[in-house]
Amino acid sequence: MVHISNFGDVEAPGLVLPPGMISESERRFLYWLASSKHTGVGEVVEIGTWLGCSTLHLAAGLRDAGRGQKLHTHDDYVWRPGMGEKSGLTIEEGQSFFPNFLVNVEPLRSHIDPKVASAIDLGWTDGQIETLVIDAPKSWRTIRRLFKQLAPFFIPGKTRIAFQDYLHFPSYELAIYTASLDMLEPQVVVLEGSTVMFLVTAPVPEERVSDVYSYKQFDAAEIDRLWTSILDFLPKEACNKLALAYPLTLWQLGHRSKAEARLAEMELSRETASFMLKKSNKNVEPHFAWIRSAVRSRYGLSQ
Numbered sequence: 001m002v003h004i005s006n007f008g009d010v011e012a013p014g015l016v017l018p019p020g021m022i023s024e025s026e027r028r029f030l031y032w033l034a035s036s037k038h039t040g041v042g043e044v045v046e047i048g049t050w051l052g053c054s055t056l057h058l059a060a061g062l063r064d065a066g067r068g069q070k071l072h073t074h075d076d077y078v079w080r081p082g083m084g085e086k087s088g089l090t091i092e093e094g095q096s097f098f099p100n101f102l103v104n105v106e107p108l109r110s111h112i113d114p115k116v117a118s119a120i121d122l123g124w125t126d127g128q129i130e131t132l133v134i135d136a137p138k139s140w141r142t143i144r145r146l147f148k149q150l151a152p153f154f155i156p157g158k159t160r161i162a163f164q165d166y167l168h169f170p171s172y173e174l175a176i177y178t179a180s181l182d183m184l185e186p187q188v189v190v191l192e193g194s195t196v197m198f199l200v201t202a203p204v205p206e207e208r209v210s211d212v213y214s215y216k217q218f219d220a221a222e223i224d225r226l227w228t229s230i231l232d233f234l235p236k237e238a239c240n241k242l243a244l245a246y247p248l249t250l251w252q253l254g255h256r257s258k259a260e261a262r263l264a265e266m267e268l269s270r271e272t273a274s275f276m277l278k279k280s281n282k283n284v285e286p287h288f289a290w291i292r293s294a295v296r297s298r299y300g301l302s303q
Contacts, residue, residue, distance in 0.1 A: 004235050006191040007032055013060045018104040019087040020053025022164060025192040027057045033131060033162065033197070034061025040069060042128035042155050047119050047146065048136025049075045051087060051097070052104040054164070058133065059108040070113040072126060075136065077101060077116055120145045129153045135164040140173035140215060148209035159200040160187065166196035167238055169279045170288075172245035176215050179226040181208055186233045194241070196234075220255045240272050244291055252287035263294055273299040 007028035022030075034057070038044055044062060049055045059071045077098035079091045091097055098116055105112055117123060119136040129150060137143040163178070165171040178184050183204060188197035207213060218226070227246040231239050243266055251259035268276075273295050280288050295301065 003188045015056050018051040023193040029190045030057040031061045034058045035065045038131045040067045042130030044071050044131040046073045046133045049073045059111040073114045074117045076118045132161045138171040151204035154200045162197040164195050167194035167241040179230050248291045270299045
């Protein structure tokens with residue numbers, strides 16, 4: 001059974017928080033994950049911390065569980081376009097914000113082992129992983145390269161992996177990749193957020209992390225199967241966040257008539273359709289241009 005919740009029954013600790021892009025439900029989920037679900041048989045790893053909001057909730061959970069383990073955090077800490085608008089901070093693009101992160105997490109610093117490292121070149125050597133929170137990788141290529149590094153350290157039946165951007169429409173390749181790994185069993189969908197958590201039930205085959213493994217080689221039937229499996233376990237609210245990615249993928253891979261037919265079958269509110277379009281406005285690739293044009297026409301939207 002997939003646990004679908006906003007974790008309203010979880011009382012997160014009082015923390016002085018930096019700017020963050022996760023919801024209150026996701027903050028409670030992260031605290032619950034580290035304090036109640038992590039058993040200590042492996043390490044806790046966070047890939048992509050930004051300014052430390054999620055980090056603080058995970059570290060507080062470890063502290064309150066009293067296991068004596070540290071949270072291993074990894075980020076390249078490079079300031080990118082749009083971060084200033086989202087944070088209110090004035091840091092030059094391309095500069096490191098690692099010092100800002102360290103200041104923000106100082107109250108729980110003794111529970112955190114931070115490293116400056118890219119998600120595609122972690123150099124992980126700290127043993128088996130029980131709890132993994134992923135925010136930095138957004139694409140098939142980056143998540144596959146991350147799994148290539150970390151999958152040998154997963155513990156079948158124990159390792160839980162939370163994807164913070166799973167329900168983020170422009171990051172739809174995360175959903176396709178996880179669906180193609182049938183040893184990942186969905187466990188938690190966080191309402192009022194974009195996070196979905198999976199349990200690793202068996203070792204990840206080497207061919208699924210190979211550099212040549214790509215969904216762009218899948219035929220239309222396999223794309224249908226994968227998207228059906230994704231949308232089947234999600235509640236309606238979460239389905240709506242990813243629904244447009246189904247025809248988008250078909251169109252991207254050249255199955256244009258099937259993409260148009262799939263879009264025609266969909267029933268989204270104009271509000272939801274408009275929201276999804278705004279999420280993809282910065283993506284200039286042809287398949288995103290097509291979905292924006294098609295959705296505007298289908299739902300009578302001007303923007």
